[in-house]
Amino acid sequence: MSQSIGTNCNDLKIEYDKCFNKWYSEKFLKGDVRPECKELFEAYRACVLDAVKKKKIDKIISDARKDDPFPAAANSPSSPLEDINKHYHHE
Amino acid sequence: MKFFETSHIFRYPWSHVSAANWRKYPNDNCPHVIAVDVLDRHVDPITGILRTERLITCQQNIPKWILSLCGGSTVSYAREISEIDPSNKVLRMTSYNLSMNHLVNISETVTYTEDPVDSSKTLFQQEARIKCGESISKFANYLEDFFIARFRDNAAKGRQGFENVLDRLLGQGEIA
Numbered sequence: 456m457s458q459s460i461g462t463n464c465n466d467l468k469i470e471y472d473k474c475f476n477k478w479y480s481e482k483f484l485k486g487d488v489r490p491e492c493k494e495l496f497e498a499y500r501a502c503v504l505d506a507v508k509k510k511k512i513d514k515i516i517s518d519a520r521k522d523d524p525f526p527a528a529a530n531s532p533s534s535p536l537e538d539i540n541k542h543y544h545h546e
Numbered sequence: 547m548k549f550f551e552t553s554h555i556f557r558y559p560w561s562h563v564s565a566a567n568w569r570k571y572p573n574d575n576c577p578h579v580i581a582v583d584v585l586d587r588h589v590d591p592i593t594g595i596l597r598t599e600r601l602i603t604c605q606q607n608i609p610k611w612i613l614s615l616c617g618g619s620t621v622s623y624a625r626e627i628s629e630i631d632p633s634n635k636v637l638r639m640t641s642y643n644l645s646m647n648h649l650v651n652i653s654e655t656v657t658y659t660e661d662p663v664d665s666s667k668t669l670f671q672q673e674a675r676i677k678c679g680e681s682i683s684k685f686a687n688y689l690e691d692f693f694i695a696r697f698r699d700n701a702a703k704g705r706q707g708f709e710n711v712l713d714r715l716l717g718q719g720e721i722a
Contacts (some may be wrong), residue, residue, distance in 0.1 A: 456569070456570055456572075457571035457579070457581065457582040458572070458580060458581045458582075459581055459582075460581040460583050460603050466581075468583070471584075472568070475568070476568055477571065478563070479565055479568065479596075480561075482595060483589075484564070484565065484632055486632070486633075488591075488594040488596070488632070490588075490589050495582070495676060496587070498584070499584075500586075503583045503584075503585065503601075504585075512601075512623055512644070513693060515623065515644045515645070516601065516625065516644065517583070519625050520643075520646055523586075523627075525586050525597070525599045525627060526597055
């Protein structure tokens with residue numbers, strides 16, 4: 456498994472990647488596209504966002520998103536992207 | 547502006563290649579990629595397409611003349627957005643640099659598709675575009691040449707590294 460930008464996020468990343476890779480091969484590629492591993496992802500992502508802020512690269516990421524937004528999920532009332540941008544801009 | 551283009555056929559089916567793509571790093575051929583993180587990810591409930599946004603952290607030896615010209619750092623970041631359409635067996639990833647992008651824009655698109663002639667194989671296409679900013683127009687040509695050479699070198703190493711990852715994962719039965 457690859458490393459995380461936050462060394463303290465590596466354990467969370469390993470757990471999430473393991474869950475995702477299993478879901479990808481065993482469910483997603485076989486036609487069951489319902490997402491899984493949500494809790495593991497949220498824990499890992501919170502850690503990454505924190506590391507990104509500490510390294511002061513949150514601004515270059517949010518600037519990149521302004522120019523080229525990450526497409527929001529259809530039918531999703533609150534896109535995860537908005538949550539991240541909120542995180543970047545208001546905290 | 548300079549362009550780079552290459553293609554390759556991987557001797558594994560698309561499902562295996564697309565699964566291994568998430569496990570491409572670390573590999574010995576790409577020591578410059580030091581971290582890979584998922585920033586956002588979702589499945590489109592209508593199309594079934596998986597979209598992922600990742601942050602790639604790289605550490606590369608950059609010649610001093612470029613660092614002094616650009617004021618850059620040896621650690622650089624890239625943003626990658628991928629879309630995987632499992633029903634049509636298409637994986638498309640685009641990435642571009644977040645660092646030093648006031649001086650140079652490097653964007654890359656790679657696609658992995660099932661070989662229409664032989665479904666046990668996967669077609670790989672890679673395109674890159676490198677453009678230096680106006681502010682350094684005097685040096686643009688030198689810089690573009692440097693980055694395209696670096697890109698070509700990394701692309702060849704990356705492809706070989708990915709072959710090794712595929713051989714290892716499939717040899718160990720980690721992807722079935």
